[in-house]
Amino acid sequence: AQSVAQPEDQVNVAEGNPLTVKCTYSVSGNPYLFWYVQYPNRGLQFLLKYITGDNLVKGSYGFEAEFNKSQTSFHLKKPSALVSDSALYFCAVSPPPDSGGSNYKLTFGKGTLLTVNP
């Protein structure tokens, strides 16, 4: 069974500093990996995904994530945080089609609350 772990419930950074939100995963075969962001009382918004290719994936709003197969990680990063980045961030994983899993079905982590202080 696939799973996702977000080891930090909360991350606090000062505006202008780099931010990292951690994610590790467990899945058979090569994973599809995703980051979504949720603002208060809103649905999740897609940020970026890793399917194949370059390990560094660039997404919306200046975010990027690095796929590290040996460490089974997919940490979300941004060089310079903004106060408006404050939100709940979810990492998600899906098995690829050739693994026999249901590749349309995402497994989400519990989320990390990012607070960027002015």
Add this chain to the structure above:
Amino acid sequence: NAGVMQNPRHLVRRRGQEARLRCSPMKGHSHVYWYRQLPEEGLKFMVYLQKENIIDESGMPKERFSAEFPKEGPSILRIQQVVRGDSAAYFCASSIQGSIVSPLHFGNGTRLTVT
């Protein structure tokens, strides 16, 4: 271009009543997914539907829960005889393709409170 529309935003039901949650996918999307978010947890997959077909309902409780996506109209998630444990945020998502390579677009959710 309207996104995924869910209504109502908030729904309060007493134990034993029925809850009906509606979801209109994005224009051009024929694949709909329902997820449930319990307090302080990530989203959990419930069911995947295409027009008039349930593709995968493996995440949906066998009792009291049902979902449909008729040829015309929104997708409906129906919870009969609600209990307190059903209190959660229910999110609908849609995509162009059934493969997860096509990103999911989520609605703002329906927050169900069972009293």
